[in-house]
Amino acid sequence: MNVKFSFAAGELTANLSGDIDHHTARDMRRRIDGEIERLHPSLLILDFSTVQFMDSSAIGLIMGRYRLMQLTGGYIRVSNIPKHLKRLIELSGIGALGVLEYKGKERGNNESA
Amino acid sequence: MKVLNEMKLSFMSRSVNEGFARGAVSAFLMQLDPTVAQLADVKTAVSEAVTNCIVHAYPNSAGIIYITAKIAEGREFIVSVRDKGCGIPDIKQAMEPLFTTGGEERAGLGFAVMQSFTDKVRVTSKPGKGTTVTMIKRLREDD
Secondary structure (H helix, E strand, O other), X not given: OOEEEEEEOXXXXXXXXXXXXXXXXXXXXXXXXXXXXXXXXXXXXXXXXXXXXXXXXXXXHHHHHHHHXXXXXXXXXXXXXXXHHHHHHHHHOHHHHOOEEOOOOOOOOOOOO | OOEEEEEEEEEEOOOOHHHHHHHHHHHHHHHHOOOHHHHHHHHHHHHHHHHHHHHHHOOOOOOEEEEEEEEEOOOEEXXXXXXXXXXXXXXXXXXXXXXXXXXXXXXXXXXXXXXXXXXXXXXXXXXXXXXXXXXXXEOOOOO
């Protein structure tokens, strides 16, 4: 599947993989929101380290989860955006939300290409 | 502008075809030997244009999306994405960053991405008739 979850100490990590477009984002959103509802995490981490491609649907996915976590009093962190996808992230301005993080090595994830 | 090669594609406006459309266009682009960044730019821009057709042009029913891609002299890549959907009443407003009629899950960045990732974007639209988005990407050797 294109989302894998892990949950510990109130932190829900969603590892996204493959392509994020309007089609795949719908299913990702459904699954992430289902886990948020079930586990009520205080922190949601969206890990992009194995995302191959994304268009602006990924920005919508991040913003939507940001709003949802705000509603429940939680926080969101977006981690390990691969280098080749940073241009879109910069264009979107979501860096201003203060949710971006690049700590690939620390989290033990694969280095992005 | 002398066209050296051209391909045409038409497919139903099903969201599952978004990946197919950008994949097919990038396969055609491969003959220009693009850089990884150039290929990603075109893929992203095409994905945005096709998504617009699916989300906005044909909101309640499936229609046909037409793509024409041309390779022209001077390493110019020209992609047109056309639909026969509802049309855009106010193109200027539609192209404003963050403007969207697509609801909370849409970022309103589609046209901004197309403009930023290609060299030229032209939009023509007639309400009730459809919309054509034409993008030109110049594949400079030094990109």
